[in-house]
Amino acid sequence: MAEVHSGESLLFLTDEQLRQGIEAMFFAYRGFTADPDRILATMAYGRAHHRALHFIARRPGTTVNNLLGILGVTKQSLNRVLRTLVEDGLVESRQGKSDRRERNLTLTDKGRALEQTLSDAQRARMRAAYRKAGPEAVAGFRQVLEAMMDPDMRRKYHAIRETDK
Amino acid sequence: MAEVHSGESLLFLTDEQLRQGIEAMFFAYRGFTADPDRILATMAYGRAHHRALHFIARRPGTTVNNLLGILGVTKQSLNRVLRTLVEDGLVESRQGKSDRRERNLTLTDKGRALEQTLSDAQRARMRAAYRKAGPEAVAGFRQVLEAMMDPDMRRKYHAIRETDK
DNA sequence: AAGATAAGTCAGCCTTGTTGACATTCCAAG
DNA sequence: CTTGGAATGTCAACAAGGCTGACTTATCTT
Structure with missing residues (x-):
């Protein structure tokens, strides 16, 4: 078993192995988004709306700025999505209590x-x-994904599930 | 150890665990595409060009139809990308030898x-x-990604590395 | 009082996806 | 040998969702 692993260690970083990993990410991400995409296609919404809904659900009361940081898009792009969600009565935007420049979503x-x-x-x-x-594969899956993130995103990935300060 | 795993087995399918997996995919995919995107941004190309180049490199001589199946876009969409790549002299499109309707890329x-x-x-x-x-984490990573694919895509994922018939 | 920050908005652009319609070329079955 | 259908390419029009740049309004901080 140790030999198998040392054998793997020599092999698992070949270009071929890495290419397979790249293709696995590509095909898996398609599956990952396929089901929500199908549902969204029946409405006037897209993947961008889904992402906003997800992270607002995850951190109720989050601010626009915080959401911008998580999603990594411009405020103009987010605003377009957010505006339709507010207009359609899916999202509520309330003026911040302590800092009234902020909007809590x-x-x-x-x-x-x-x-x-x-x-x-x-x-x-x-x-x-x-x-x-x-379960063991899942642990590995999570480890590799985390290692693949930009440090910035990794911070946000962890921050998203911290309890409110 | 067996107890730890049985404990994990009870926990790793909670909504919270699944949500973390979803977010990990989201943030990791961003990292996954970040480097090529940066390079492509300096040229007149985008992610679609990268995908075409990747799979043509992987299967030299592949046909347009085959590429369409792999990429999962319409032929009009692929054609636009392919046309610029041919015009710019990055891709060669040759009439098929056995079936002259096909183009080998x-x-x-x-x-x-x-x-x-x-x-x-x-x-x-x-x-x-x-x-x-x-290495063990990588094995798990690959397993989960493969399980996440649509059956169709899983077939293509395996087919891409078969030797030519 | 001045400067910085949060949010929103307008206008315009790009890439990349979509439909629909249609032409061409060619294989294969009758 | 004709004809149906498959593979390819192309035109036009459109939409989502990114982007930049410029600007306003409100509010907080110094």
Whole structure:
């Protein structure tokens, strides 16, 4: 077993192995977004709306600036998406209490309902993949993904699940 | 150890765990594409050009139809990208020998050079992530990604590295 | 009072995806 | 040998969702 692993250690960084990893990421990401995309296509929404809904659901009361940092887009781009979500009554934007320049974003019941629908679909696929691969594979999966992130994004990835200060 | 794993088995499918996996995919994919994107931004090319170059490099002589299936876009969309690559002398499109309706796509020296540059950047990040996470984590990573693909895409993922018939 | 910050908005541009319609070329089956 | 259908390419029009740059308004901080 140790020999197998040392053998692997010599092999798993070949260009061919790396290329396979790259292609696996490409094809898997397609699957990862396929189910929500199908649902969104029936409405006037796209992947950008899904991302906003996801992270607002995750951090209710988050500010626009914070969301910008997480999503990594310009405020003009986010604003376009956010505006339609507020207009359609999925997201509520309230003036900040301590700093009134800020806007705190939360989902309405309607917004929560859509977020749930999208999330359910995506989690179902994730759950099936996790179940198929098993707990040890999942641990490895998470390790590699984390190592692949930019340091900035890694910070945000961890920050997103910290309890409020 | 067995207990730890059975404990994990109970926990690793919670909604929270699944959400973390979803977010890990999101942030990691950003890192995954960041380096090639930076290079492409300096030219008149985008991610779509990179994908075409990658799979043509991988399967020299592949047909347009085959590429369409792999990339999962419409022929109009692929054609636009392919046309600029041919015009710019990065890709050569030759009439098929056995079936002259088909076009066999190959990279020119210039195309190979750009593909190498992009690939080098992407593989460098992949290599660093693999190294950091270790061989066992990589095996798990690959397992979960494969389980996440649509069956169709999984077929293509395997087919891409079969030797020519 | 001045400067910095948060948010929003307008205008315009690019890439990359989509539909639909249509022409050409060619293989293969009748 | 004709004809149906497949593979390819192309035109036009459109939409989502990125981007830059310029600017306003409100509010906080110094």
